[in-house]
Amino acid sequence: MRRIHLFALASSLAALLPLSAHAAWPAGARESYMKDCVAAASQSIDQRSAEMHCACGADKLNEKFTTAEIGELMSKTKQPSAELRTKALDAIQACRATAK
Numbered sequence: 001m002r003r004i005h006l007f008a009l010a011s012s013l014a015a016l017l018p019l020s021a022h023a024a025w026p027a028g029a030r031e032s033y034m035k036d037c038v039a040a041a042s043q044s045i046d047q048r049s050a051e052m053h054c055a056c057g058a059d060k061l062n063e064k065f066t067t068a069e070i071g072e073l074m075s076k077t078k079q080p081s082a083e084l085r086t087k088a089l090d091a092i093q094a095c096r097a098t099a100k
Contacts, residue, residue, distance in 0.1 A: 024067055029074045030058055056095035064091045 025033075037054035038047070045053070061070065065088070073080045073088060080088075 025058075025062065026067060026071050026074065029070060030062075032074065033058055033061075053095050057092040060091045060095060061088060 034054050037057060038050045041050035041053055065073075069084060072078070072084060
């Protein structure tokens, strides 16, 4: 069951993840992230838990990534590097516990 949660989150992150070390999300990027993340996560957990989990992930990304990294993760035209995606997944690991 936990793998399903991680997969839902990973798929939304791989598609579009902005990250930033005390940086601001680019305009509209956080909202886009939340929409996609909640849609993916709510396939395996209830809506409220999905929203809490995704908000936690967005906060963790904001703490640990730059605005440029967030922009790269959220890009719809360029795939973020494997290293950046892995760093993003590592950053949001702590949020899995809040989604239960």
